[in-house]
Amino acid sequence: MKYMMFVCVGEGVELSPEDSAQVGPATDAWVEEMDGRGVRVEGHELRPVSDATTVRVRDGELLISDGPFAETKEQIAGFDIIDCQDLDEAIEVASKHPVAKFGTLEVRPFWVE
Amino acid sequence: MTGGTAGHGAAADAGIGGAVAEAFRQEWGRVVAALIGMTGDWDLAEECAQDAFAQALKTWPRDGVPRRPGAWLTTVARNRALDRLRRGAAEAVKLREAATLSLTDPGLADDDDSGIPDDRLRLMFTCCHPALSLEARVALTLRTLAGLTTVEIARAFLVPEQTMAKRLVRAKNKIHDARIPYRVPPAHLLPERTAGVLAVLYLLFNEGYSASAGADLVRKGLCTEAIRLARALAQLMPDEPEALGLLALMYFHDARRMTRVDTAGDIVRLEDQDRTRWDQREIEEGTRVLETALRRDRAGSYQLQAAIGACHATAARAADTDWARIAQLYGRLARIAPSPVIELNRAVAVAMADGPAAGLELVAALEASGALPGYHLLPATRADLLERLGRRAEAAASYREALGLAVTDAERRYLAHKVAETSGPG
Numbered sequence: 001m002k003y004m005m006f007v008c009v010g011e012g013v014e015l016s017p018e019d020s021a022q023v024g025p026a027t028d029a030w031v032e033e034m035d036g037r038g039v040r041v042e043g044h045e046l047r048p049v050s051d052a053t054t055v056r057v058r059d060g061e062l063l064i065s066d067g068p069f070a071e072t073k074e075q076i077a078g079f080d081i082i083d084c085q086d087l088d089e090a091i092e093v094a095s096k097h098p099v100a101k102f103g104t105l106e107v108r109p110f111w112v113e
Numbered sequence: 114m115t116g117g118t119a120g121h122g123a124a125a126d127a128g129i130g131g132a133v134a135e136a137f138r139q140e141w142g143r144v145v146a147a148l149i150g151m152t153g154d155w156d157l158a159e160e161c162a163q164d165a166f167a168q169a170l171k172t173w174p175r176d177g178v179p180r181r182p183g184a185w186l187t188t189v190a191r192n193r194a195l196d197r198l199r200r201g202a203a204e205a206v207k208l209r210e211a212a213t214l215s216l217t218d219p220g221l222a223d224d225d226d227s228g229i230p231d232d233r234l235r236l237m238f239t240c241c242h243p244a245l246s247l248e249a250r251v252a253l254t255l256r257t258l259a260g261l262t263t264v265e266i267a268r269a270f271l272v273p274e275q276t277m278a279k280r281l282v283r284a285k286n287k288i289h290d291a292r293i294p295y296r297v298p299p300a301h302l303l304p305e306r307t308a309g310v311l312a313v314l315y316l317l318f319n320e321g322y323s324a325s326a327g328a329d330l331v332r333k334g335l336c337t338e339a340i341r342l343a344r345a346l347a348q349l350m351p352d353e354p355e356a357l358g359l360l361a362l363m364y365f366h367d368a369r370r371m372t373r374v375d376t377a378g379d380i381v382r383l384e385d386q387d388r389t390r391w392d393q394r395e396i397e398e399g400t401r402v403l404e405t406a407l408r409r410d411r412a413g414s415y416q417l418q419a420a421i422g423a424c425h426a427t428a429a430r431a432a433d434t435d436w437a438r439i440a441q442l443y444g445r446l447a448r449i450a451p452s453p454v455i456e457l458n459r460a461v462a463v464a465m466a467d468g469p470a471a472g473l474e475l476v477a478a479l480e481a482s483g484a485l486p487g488y489h490l491l492p493a494t495r496a497d498l499l500e501r502l503g504r505r506a507e508a509a510a511s512y513r514e515a516l517g518l519a520v521t522d523a524e525r526r527y528l529a530h531k532v533a534e535t536s537g538p539g
Contacts, residue, residue: 001292087242087292088293088294109290
């Protein structure tokens with residue numbers, strides 16, 4: 001089953017310089033492990049919400065605005081599509097992601113008809 | 114309805130009805146669990162289990178109660194599921210799976226030679242999966258394992274039937290759509306997940322236990338269901354002493370259930386309870402189960418709580434209570450699962466063993482740490498110890514403080530009574 005894994009980080013989270021320096025290499029290691037297991041299908045880090053653009057069409061009119069679609073304390077910093085045996089494996093994969101230690105990972109199954 | 118024959122027939126029917134009702138209580142979870150294992154379809158499993166019990170009501174009066182009611186019911190339910198799946202062409206894949214599984218399943222934990230696997234443990238772990246909300250875990254456990262209806266569960270948790278129905282549907286959908294596995298977790302997940310199952314069963318029990326004398330009987334029935342499920346879990350996990358510990362703990366609490374409040378619904382303190390009305394059979398059963406658990410020499414928090422329960426339940430008079438041992442058990446409990454509530458209970462036990470002044474010291478230390486703000490039992494305990502020391506004015510002030518924080522009517526009545534008692538002329 002495929003799951004979308006959102007990598008979310010709270011707005012005010014500030015890491016120590018050492019921890020901050022750790023995140024990049026630790027994420028690379030996670031990607032390497034999950035690619036090796038054949039679990040990770042695709043994924044990427046995202047630019048911050050200040051670079052986001054929201055697009056809507058209402059009554060035929062195109063509405064474009066600056067910023068994210070929802071003002072929340074948690075922001076999506078990246079995503080991975082993972083293909084797992086079941087939710088227990090998806091939880092295990094998410095729990096190993098370095099951001100799990102200070103952020104939040106949301107695991108959502110793909111809609112399957 | 115004039116002849117004796119009709120009356121006799123009705124009595125026989127009632128007997129069979131009783132046998133079916135008993136089979137329902139004993140076998141429902143097993144039948145549903147087996148059917149989910151075969152078909153992977155929770156709704157189909159429940160419907161077919163229901164059909165099987167309806168069939169039993171029809172044929173058992175004619176043919177007698179089968180030797181293995183559980184195996185009979187599971188077979189009927191399985192055949193019913195195969196019929197239904199055959200009719201739905203779109204379900205062809207499921208049918209193939211069901212047909213193969215039902216014929217070749219080697220039987221995971223075949224505990225009665227009936228050839229029907231006991232899948233209840235898988236069902237328990239799935240119902241209590243941490244990816245479900247706690248409310249959903251409780252509701253799902255009661256529905257699929259204990260066989261309570263949605264209406265009964267809704268009444269027990271004081272929510273509208275619609276709300277409960279939605280909660281159950283949502284939980285089942287999540288199990289299916291997010292693919293929560295139907296299995297006993299692998300070894301590395303087992304301790305944590307087992308703790309989760311035990312917590313749900315204990316919560317169930319406490320929901321029933323906290324129901325007061327006048328309250329809904331359905332809520333009190335939760336204690337019986339919780340004990341039944343804990344007993345099943347203990348049988349299914351014979352190497353898990355905490356499962357036995359939880360079962361023993363429930364027995365010791367349940368044995369005292371009827372004496373906790375008087376006929377007016379007022380709280381009766383442990384030392385004032387009529388011990389002759391405690392259920393001796395449950396106390397003996399609890400003692401036996403706890404001994405079995407402790408022989409494994411892997412004490413956990415449920416076993417320690419049960420050991421404390423045993424100290425109370427086996428004391429013939431309040432004065433015979435081994436408070437020194439209780440204080441020591443609370444000390445061990447505090448090391449395994451540190452919590453201010455346990456520390457408060459330890460203070461009470463120390464007060465009983467070494468005198469109120471020693472207990473008061475521990476309460477003061479707890480208060481100084483800022484723990485348990487707004488928790489009425491903290492000032493209530495302080496009040497009780499001050500009263501025992503003869504410091505009545507301070508006791509009255511503490512009882513008043515507790516009264517301002519208490520939640521239930523029974524507690525407020527008790528505390529108001531104590532305020533009056535300690536404020537009056539000594």
